[in-house]
Amino acid sequence: MGSPIRTEKKTIFDIPPPQKIKVTEYDLDVYRCSNCGMYVKSKHRDCPQERDMGIYLLNYIKMLKYNLLGVIKKVQEFLSVNNDIDLSVKGINDALLRVGDICKSEYMNIRKMTWTPLICTIF
Ligand SMILES: [Zn+2]
Numbered sequence: 601m602g603s604p605i606r607t608e609k610k611t612i613f614d615i616p617p618p619q620k621i622k623v624t625e626y627d628l629d630v631y632r633c634s635n636c637g638m639y640v641k642s643k644h645r646d647c648p649q650e651r652d653m654g655i656y657l658l659n660y661i662k663m664l665k666y667n668l669l670g671v672i673k674k675v676q677e678f679l680s681v682n683n684d685i686d687l688s689v690k691g692i693n694d695a696l697l698r699v700g701d702i703c704k705s706e707y708m709n710i711r712k713m714t715w716t717p718l719i720c721t722i723f
Contacts, residue, residue: 618682624654653695657685658702661695672696 626647631640648654653661661675668674672692679685679692687695 620683621657621685651694651698653698658695658699661692662699665692665696 624646626644628644628647629642631642632638633640643649646654661679664675664678665672668678672689675692676687676689679687
């Protein structure tokens, strides 16, 4: 056919399939201090130091709770049907409490802020 006469663009709108759960296992070395006998566990920057849910899953659950109007049973069903994640209502509630704990200090800082109203001067 030879060289094309021209190139035409075609834009398609689509949505990727829902993400499935990704499980990562970290190897965290544990050391024992030869002086005091205290145990020290190594850290990994992507591994949460508390519990077993990653930051993206915590954030996802929080956003789902907001978008599904706060009904935890709907969050549970959505996670199961769309993402193959089966969590108990307590597990989801614990995740939400954890996000609340993480954000508490920033929330308190925001509450302390004084706001200066913007005055719109468009004529
Ligand atoms: Zn020591």
